[in-house]
Amino acid sequence: MRRAWLVLAREWRDSFASPLAYVLIAVFVLVQAGLFYFIGYPIGPVPMPGLWDGGQASLLTLFTWLPLSLALVVPAVTMGLWAEERRAGTEELMLTYPLQSWEWVLGKFLAAWSVVFFAVVLVTLPLAWTVAGLGPLDWSTVGLGLLGSAGLVAAYTALAMCASALTSEQLVAFLIASLVLGSLWLLRMLVGYAPAGLAGWLEAASPQAHFLDTAARGVWVTADAVYFLGLAVMGLFWNTVILERRRLQ
Amino acid sequence: MEARRKQRWKAAYATLLALGLLVQSVRLAQRHLGQRHDFSEDQLFAISPGTQAILGRLEDRLQVKAFVTADVRSGEMALIKARVEAQLKELQRLSQGRMGITFQDPSVLSAAASEAQSFGIDPLPVSTTKGGEQNLQLVSLGAVLRYRSRTEVLPWLNPWSLEVDFASAVQRLLQDEKLRLGWCGVPLAQEQAPIEYGQFLGLRERLKRRMDVVEVPVAALEAGSSIPEDLDLLLVLRPQDWHPRAVFALDQFVQRGGRVLIAFDLVASSPWGTALHATQGSEQKPSGLEALLRAWGAPLEVAHVWDTERPGIRRVIVQDLDENGQPTQQGRLDPVPDPACPMLPAAAFERTFPATARSEGVQFFWAHGFRAATPPPGVTRLDVVHSSPASYWIDLIEQTKGSVNQIEGQTRAFLASGKGQSIPLAVVLSGRFATPFQKGAPAPFDATRDERGGKVATTEETVIEGQADAQVVLVGDSDWLRDPLPGDYAPILPSASAPNLALFDNWIDWLSQEEDLIAVRSKEPRDRPLRNFQEEERRAEGLYGPDTSRTSAEMRARLERLDQADRRAARKRWLVMLWPVLSALALVFLAGGFWNWKERSSA
Known part of the structure; x- marks a missing residue:
């Protein structure tokens, strides 16, 4: 486990030494805040107004955007994790280190997760303080919303890392991961058109159902924790398998 | 190459299998790991303590027979059904073994279908898509609740209101007898009358669903009858021109500890005269209860309230003009912000009073306000709904404004006077009341001999005073409970909207001492307004x-x-x-x- 921390430190150094992470965080903060203040969430059967139009002290609109915006941000952070190592030829060297595959996977996962979650916190908390200054904000929904976001980011990161592990092209990794995460986001919209037998499965597989209906509204549901944890563990497991295979090759 | 491709397929299958397993475990977790905790302040997603208290009062087994179509083809409907089933199971868990649920499918069992039909549980057509073709499937989602020998029916289980509907039904089952409500003021029997201004058919039907509604005709009270003592509460709608003998009957009901809600309107309106913003046909009409209200410490003002800060939007008919400037038959409905039709927000309600503690809004029309007064010793007065501090008294008729310019002009004149004040629009009185009939009971009204408004003789009858604690809710308007105008005319005047009816239900529950139901019904998201720079x-x-x-x-x-x-x-x-x-x-x-x-x- 200690060696996983070393990987984490290495990844952090690499992330914050390049301007990409800063630009990404800045764009994420600006876009999320802009959507929250002015646009609202116009997608789906129940559109939500922006902060000023709605006139209510709530961060629900901000959280509602997260499943979609993270489907772009997370792949952007994770696309280079394995693909860049392969492209630069450092993967072989990396695999000769006295570290087990799962330690590499865990270290890289924690690094990417912490960067993205840091961005989420960075946009959520200042906005929450601002909204609390404007009206009676329910802080417990903000707390649970952040906890749910942590789970959402973990699941997304683990899945997006798999895409990075499958290719040596960062762009391809980004596209595959965005497509997969975007499809997960779409599942909720398909429920209305699905036959009854499938609807329950789609709902159970949709990250929105496990985040927006519950944590983002201040409700803790154990099944949601099972979902996010399950997706994260599954993603990390596949990552380890892919890395193990490559090590054997 | 071939081996590599095979491996990739295997990996894809394995991934799909793992995903399927994960989703299935999540579904199992949803079913069996039901832990759910609502940390939010509004507690919208948790069964409220009010419902738990109602379930806790079950002494025998409550049997719920749910008539639910098992094979629902629409995905959305299937999710609704799943939510309903999950909520029913949570309610069952909270009942601690005192509630049993059985499910029957009326689409499969003909016996279940006819039983459901006998309870009025009719299937609803739900649109489904099969093989690219749109079809309609009849879906049942109702339930029958049985407790001891009593039965309550919920014809359609709506997941968004299930808790309130269920708790209300259980509460009714727990009552040994249905509550008896006296209906007084406007006639109850209007079965065949066309829907027009000033009727309360919707309200009557709403009340009939949960209690026995008994008419108490004003004419009978004027003729000397008293209000039946076995009434649990009395609703008086739009009392106008009451003879002192009827007022005496009302007073005596209160002196005996009765619970009363009175909704006033001191305007005798021709239906369409008022509706079409014109003033023809409208005249002031006293209620006849003035002396009684003064004695109770809540005098009602004949003038109306003009709330410049909280004008409600209503529509007025604007007729097009021809080339000579004369009105034509053509017209349109224009929206007008009308201070005489105030839309009162959450801030207008008294938060210490259970029935208004979480009210979010109500809209009145030409409401009368109550003057400040000291209630008699033993009576507590609580003003539970207020207009804004920028409100003014306005006499009816001639100042009744129909256009934006007239309304704005009136508002400007009021604001220039600088005499704005917050006016109570609803008042709650409780305690032992003083009677204004200490000198004797008025003689009954004899239409063949007496004239209205003439001097009334007194009789030797015993006058009761302060026999038991009573509760009275007085509201300076009755339009907020009225049926909507027909068709396109509905937006012309406010009527019994959902928030208005929720407030009414809360007052009725408070009067009938069913405060658990108020707690259940008040599950609305709290208003969290932002600062308005x-x-x-x-x-x-x-x-x-x-x-x-x-x-x-x-x-x-x-x-x-x-x-x-x-x-x-x-x-x-x-x-x-x-x-x-x-x-x-x-x-x-x-x-x-x-x-x-x-x-x-x-x-």
């Missing part, structure tokens, strides 16, 4: 409200100040928006810059 700046400049300037120079100066105030408000808003974003970005870039500098220095 424009309003703040305008207020700071003394510019809030309509224009009171008289000369064009004053008007120009006012517009300039308004513009300045609005610009200041916009600047404040931008500052408020920018600081969290800029501070977040500054934090990232400063911390990142410092870290990079340190790394490079050490390298």
